Amino acid sequence: DAGVIQSPRHEVTEMGQEVTLRCKPISGHDYLFWYRQTMMRGLELLIYFNNNVPIDDSGMPEDRFSAKMPNASFSTLKIQPSEPRDSAVYFCASSLEMFNASTDTQYFGPGTRLTVL
Amino acid sequence: AQSVTQLGSHVSVSEGALVLLRCNYSSSVPPYLFWYVQYPNQGLQLLLKYTTGATLVKGINGFEAEFKKSETSFHLTKPSAHMSDAAEYFCAVSVTGTALIFGKGTTLSVSS
Numbered sequence: 080d081a082g083v084i085q086s087p088r089h090e091v092t093e094m095g096q097e098v099t100l101r102c103k104p105i106s107g108h109d110y111l112f113w114y115r116q117t118m119m120r121g122l123e124l125l126i127y128f129n130n131n132v133p134i135d136d137s138g139m140p141e142d143r144f145s146a147k148m149p150n151a152s153f154s155t156l157k158i159q160p161s162e163p164r165d166s167a168v169y170f171c172a173s174s175l176e177m178f179n180a181s182t183d184t185q186y187f188g189p190g191t192r193l194t195v196l
Numbered sequence: 197a198q199s200v201t202q203l204g205s206h207v208s209v210s211e212g213a214l215v216l217l218r219c220n221y222s223s224s225v226p227p228y229l230f231w232y233v234q235y236p237n238q239g240l241q242l243l244l245k246y247t248t249g250a251t252l253v254k255g256i257n258g259f260e261a262e263f264k265k266s267e268t269s270f271h272l273t274k275p276s277a278h279m280s281d282a283a284e285y286f287c288a289v290s291v292t293g294t295a296l297i298f299g300k301g302t303t304l305s306v307s308s
Contacts, residue, residue, distance in 0.1 A: 124297075
């Protein structure tokens with residue numbers, strides 16, 4: 080398996096523009112997670128899905144952020160409009176089950192480094 | 197609610213020296229505990245995890261961690277550091293049915 084795939088790896092945009100980050104989870108994984116990593120706040124969970132359904136979006140910072148999972152193999156995180164404070168590394172992760180003792184491992188993608196000018 | 201505190205944002209050791217990265221957690225119920233490693237420009241990789249059973253957990257690359265309930269700790273150790281161990285390390289906690297809560301991370305530097 081290729082692992083969790085994220086695109087683009089780097090994104091530079093100007094304030095006010097729409098940004099879309101993409102993620103392809105590992106095939107067969109039922110859970111998908113979006114995280115944001117910044118120097119100030121560390122690694123924060125934004126939202127996670129189970130079987131394509133959003134379960135907890137309490138970490139989404141504001142209405143400018145939205146996430147979708149139209150099918151089991153694809154998810155997007157959209158920021159509209161983007162602001163400089165959104166600059167961060169955004170990680171996608173997937174797991175087979177929520178936290179079954181024998182299988183509870185989250186696999187992380189390489190991340191998307193977003194810079195908003 | 198669960199939380200994780202990693203003591204020391206930056207740890208420096210010499211090659212061959214003991215590595216000790218500290219993690220304390222807060223949880224009202226028995227937690228699952230994890231250590232992840234992040235190499236530059238890469239995603240997080242699981243080092244080891246504690247779920248139930250033996251409190252001393254061995255992971256990849258010679259790392260191990262011990263779950264101490266009385267101290268609410270899950271410190272990560274390695275007897276002898278290698279240059280390749282230089283990375284950022286994250287401790288995380290979860291309970292059944294919840295997502296991972298990560299600590300702020302500890303950057304490990306290894307000098308020759």
